[in-house]
Amino acid sequence: MEINPYVPMPVKVDKIITEVTSKDIKTFRLTFINKEDEERFDYLPGQFAELSIFGKGESPIGIASSPTDKGYVEFTVQKAGVVTSELHSLEEGALIGVRGPLGNSWPLDYLKGKNLVLVGGGFAFTTIRSLIRYALDEENRSRFEKITVVYGAREPGLLLYKEELALWEKRDDIEMYVTVDKGDADWKGREGFVPAVCKEVAPSSENAVALICGPPIMIRFTLPEFFNLGFSKENIYTSLEMRMKCGIGKCGRCNVGNKYVCKDGPVFSLAELDKLTPEY
Amino acid sequence: METKLIKKELLPGIVRGLAEDTLVYAPVQEEDNIMFRVLEKDMEPILEFANTKNAPKNFFFPQAETMMRFLKKERGAELLEVPIAAREAVLFGVRPCDARSFVLLDYVFDDPKYRDPYYVERRAKTTIVSIACVRPPYSTCFCTSVGGHPMSKEGADLSLVDMGDTWLAEAVTEKGEKLLQNMGDLPGADEAAVTRKNEMAEKAAEVVKADVPASTIKPWLDENFDHDFWNKIHIGCLACGTCTYLCPTCHCFDITDEMKKEEGRRARSWDSCMYWLFTQETSGHNPRPTQKERWRQRFMHKFKYFVDNFGAVACVGCGRCVRYCPVNIDIRKIAQDISKL
Numbered sequence: 001m002e003i004n005p006y007v008p009m010p011v012k013v014d015k016i017i018t019e020v021t022s023k024d025i026k027t028f029r030l031t032f033i034n035k036e037d038e039e040r041f042d043y044l045p046g047q048f049a050e051l052s053i054f055g056k057g058e059s060p061i062g063i064a065s066s067p068t069d070k071g072y073v074e075f076t077v078q079k080a081g082v083v084t085s086e087l088h089s090l091e092e093g094a095l096i097g098v099r100g101p102l103g104n105s106w107p108l109d110y111l112k113g114k115n116l117v118l119v120g121g122g123f124a125f126t127t128i129r130s131l132i133r134y135a136l137d138e139e140n141r142s143r144f145e146k147i148t149v150v151y152g153a154r155e156p157g158l159l160l161y162k163e164e165l166a167l168w169e170k171r172d173d174i175e176m177y178v179t180v181d182k183g184d185a186d187w188k189g190r191e192g193f194v195p196a197v198c199k200e201v202a203p204s205s206e207n208a209v210a211l212i213c214g215p216p217i218m219i220r221f222t223l224p225e226f227f228n229l230g231f232s233k234e235n236i237y238t239s240l241e242m243r244m245k246c247g248i249g250k251c252g253r254c255n256v257g258n259k260y261v262c263k264d265g266p267v268f269s270l271a272e273l274d275k276l277t278p279e280y
Numbered sequence: 281m282e283t284k285l286i287k288k289e290l291l292p293g294i295v296r297g298l299a300e301d302t303l304v305y306a307p308v309q310e311e312d313n314i315m316f317r318v319l320e321k322d323m324e325p326i327l328e329f330a331n332t333k334n335a336p337k338n339f340f341f342p343q344a345e346t347m348m349r350f351l352k353k354e355r356g357a358e359l360l361e362v363p364i365a366a367r368e369a370v371l372f373g374v375r376p377c378d379a380r381s382f383v384l385l386d387y388v389f390d391d392p393k394y395r396d397p398y399y400v401e402r403r404a405k406t407t408i409v410s411i412a413c414v415r416p417p418y419s420t421c422f423c424t425s426v427g428g429h430p431m432s433k434e435g436a437d438l439s440l441v442d443m444g445d446t447w448l449a450e451a452v453t454e455k456g457e458k459l460l461q462n463m464g465d466l467p468g469a470d471e472a473a474v475t476r477k478n479e480m481a482e483k484a485a486e487v488v489k490a491d492v493p494a495s496t497i498k499p500w501l502d503e504n505f506d507h508d509f510w511n512k513i514h515i516g517c518l519a520c521g522t523c524t525y526l527c528p529t530c531h532c533f534d535i536t537d538e539m540k541k542e543e544g545r546r547a548r549s550w551d552s553c554m555y556w557l558f559t560q561e562t563s564g565h566n567p568r569p570t571q572k573e574r575w576r577q578r579f580m581h582k583f584k585y586f587v588d589n590f591g592a593v594a595c596v597g598c599g600r601c602v603r604y605c606p607v608n609i610d611i612r613k614i615a616q617d618i619s620k621l
Binding site for chain 2: 053054056057058080084093094095096242243252253254255256263277280
């Protein structure tokens with residue numbers, strides 16, 4: 001029988017991690033109830049899925065885990081609306097639904113053999129985390145050249161994936177620049193805004209692709225730094241968000257020009273975005 | 281494909297006969313309006329009418345429908361039912377513009393990557409009978425400007441043409457041919473009848489006077505998203521959404537969950553790009569913050585984005601949005617004004 005793209009796959013909330021001191025961002029580790037669903041949920045970094053809670057609705061969320069993480073899938077969710085608030089009230093063991101994977105992904109084929117510059121700001125780091133986990137996997141690491149990460153949050157308590165960041169800092173096959181706008185008494189790391197850190201780090205544009213995800217204000221000030229470094233619009237990618245319902249290009253609300261963010265995106269290069277209308 | 285003749289006085293009986301063992305939707309008089317309704321035993325199908333008030337899209341894409349039912353449990357919810365199965369049906373008396381709308385909706389709902397099972401199932405089970413516009417009914421008709429024709433058979437399975445004292449019934453698809461066979465022993469149409477029909481078609485097209493530059497404005501639309509022209513077209517718009525609800529090709533929808541005690545359903549219902557909430561995000565940001573952006577979206581979707589994606593204008597020229605807009609915004613005039621820029 002043909003698969004109904006609107007019916008969510010049942011999953012169990014296996015683990016909940018509160019990521020930040022403000023407690024409004026949690027990571028949900030989900031495991032599939034049916035083995036065949038797990039196989040069907042064959043995704044790539046940069047894709048998203050609709051998290052579904054019957055009685056409340058659905059919410060489109062980027063996938064935070066990597067396809068190399070077997071047996072589960074993770075989503076880092078900020079508490080904001082009806083569905084995400086309900087998600088935040090759940091306890092481990094709860095049963096919910098997942099519909100996906102949806103959308104395109106980070107341009108993995110294009111990234112092959114390239115230096116990767118991964119820039120994340122605040123909560124928008126989740127699908128970049130997916131790519132980092134993917135790229136650092138033993139079988140994949142050799143497919144990419146140098147990996148440079150600039151990741152910033154407003155304050156130390158708002159950094160996601162802290163333990164993981166510490167592990168990555170210790171590795172020699174990834175260069176980490178974690179920064180906060182303003183540190184606290186315990187903070188021993190870098191202080192400064194993401195655009196300033198990018199300028200200081202000055203990653204070479206030679207054979208490099210930059211993936212930039214963050215709040216609009218961060219993106220606005222970070223882009224000029226990358227243009228100054230010689231990155232072309234073809235070599236800068238970002239991921240868009242829009243209000244969505246169906247996730248499969250039919251309900252009509254998430255289009256930017258003739259493209260649907262859900263189906264043709266969410267990942268676009270700046271060169272591609274230039275061809276679309278500035279309506280997002 | 282077969283072409284038959286049906287005596288005028290026989291057709292209502294034939295349609296009522298079909299309704300005995302199949303679901304038949306046909307135009308009926310309802311208060312001041314002609315509406316598509318399920319034809320019940322004591323109901324008379326109307327065969328001479330201008331057009332129905334509502335577009336027939338709701339037979340495949342209902343204004344509201346249940347996508348799935350579920351039952352709340354202690355730790356989550358159990359999926360009870362996904363109601364997709366549809367009955368065999370005949371959609372009788374669709375005007376050619378509206379029949380064409382199904383071809384356009386198919387691009388969206390029957391997309392090979394993500395097939396919409398609810399739409400596709402009903403569409404597959406339904407035979408569409410169109411009634412050609414020998415005399416195009418409205419001054420607001422503009423099917424000929426958007427790739428249609430008052431006697432087009434596109435989207436229909438069986439096409440009926442009013443020849444005076446008989447209906448010329450032309451099977452367009454296998455489904456239509458099967459239905460024609462079920463209508464009983466009918467005489468075949470001779471060469472003369474077919475020739476006369478072709479002459480009528482030419483005359484009918486001449487009656488549609490409106491000349492809307494629906495496809496020639498595309499290059500302008502490609503280049504002028506930010507043009508000052510867009511600052512004015514929405515003025516007066518009440519954001520009532522009538523244009524989108526009556527439009528045979530508008531397909532936007534919402535998905536919502538409803539609960540009644542422990543039982544609930546996930547429902548799909550029509551939505552409209554004319555509403556601010558359509559794109560309002562949880563953060564408070566709205567990519568289409570005013571009616572200007574929403575109107576530009578509606579126009580661009582029909583005359584640019586749909587063309588980019590599917591190679592066809594998403595308008596069949598039925599004129600409903602023009603006739604029923606409470607503030608007389610006229611999509612034909614917008615296109616004409618653009619062509620003069």
